[in-house]
Each structure stands twice: as C-alpha cells, then as structure tokens.
Amino acid sequence: MYKSAVTSGLIADIGPENWQTLCVIASYMDEQGECFPTQSQIAKGLGISRPAANRRVRKLAEYRWQGRPVIETIRKRSPTGQWENTRYTILPISQLRIFEAEPEDIVRD
Numbered sequence: 001m002y003k004s005a006v007t008s009g010l011i012a013d014i015g016p017e018n019w020q021t022l023c024v025i026a027s028y029m030d031e032q033g034e035c036f037p038t039q040s041q042i043a044k045g046l047g048i049s050r051p052a053a054n055r056r057v058r059k060l061a062e063y064r065w066q067g068r069p070v071i072e073t074i075r076k077r078s079p080t081g082q083w084e085n086t087r088y089t090i091l092p093i094s095q096l097r098i099f100e101a102e103p104e105d106i107v108r109d
Contacts (some may be wrong), residue, residue: 005095010065018063020046020058021056022070025088026096033090033098057086 005011007015011019012029028045039043042055059075072089 002095002097005065008095010095012015012063014063014070017056018060021053021097021098022090022094025055025057025060025071026090026094029088029090029096029098031098036085037088038085065093068093096107 014022021042024042025037026036027045028037028041039050039053039057042057043050044095046053046056048056055071060071061069063070068091070091072091074087074089076084076087080083
C-alpha cells in the first residue's frame with residue numbers, strides 16, 4: 001500500500017468494508033495486478049459467508065474513486081459454457097501493489 005492511499009483520502013472515502021475486500025482480493029494478485037481468487041477464498045479471507053462476500057465484491061466493483069474504478073472484474077465462460085473464476089484486476093488508482101516478498105515476521109503457513 002502506498003502512503004498516498006491515506007493522504008489522498010482514498011481510505012477514508014472507500015470505507016472499511018470496501019478496503020478490506022480490496023485487500024483480500026489484492027492478496028492474490030500478480031505483478032500486473034491480475035488475480036483469480038474464488039468466491040470461497042474471498043469469503044474465507046474476509047471471515048464471512050460466501051453470499052456476503054459476493055455482495056461485498058459487487059459493492060467494491062461499483063465503487064469509484066475520483067470517478068474511476070479501483071478494481072475491474074471480468075467474468076467469462078469456458079468453451080463448455082461453464083462460468084470460470086472471475087478475473088480481477090487491481091487498478092493502479094487503488095494504491096496497492098504486490099511486492100517481491102512479505103516480511104519474514106509476518107509470513108504464516
């Protein structure tokens with residue numbers, strides 16, 4: 001997280017639920033900001049039910065900071081017609097970025 005997430009007012013505006021949801025989804029992102037967590041993984045990370053996680057993800061996807069989304073969601077079907085995992089892209093305006101490694105004192109199995 002960049003300091004500007006605080007100093008720009010983003011964290012105050014986004015609110016605790018959207019910020020928490022964004023952070024859980026972002027914990028799965030790669031260097032390009034893309035990630036594919038399941039709804040169950042998101043729910044577990046948030047400590048809530050899957051339906052509640054779905055509502056929070058929808059709310060986050062609708063949120064706009066300075067008129068722009070902080071996350072992009074793309075849902076598509078496989079060649080057999082089944083829904084695949086939603087692809088999330090954490091956009092730069094979110095002020096989140098993945099680093100090469102977590103500090104050793106925070107890493108948990």
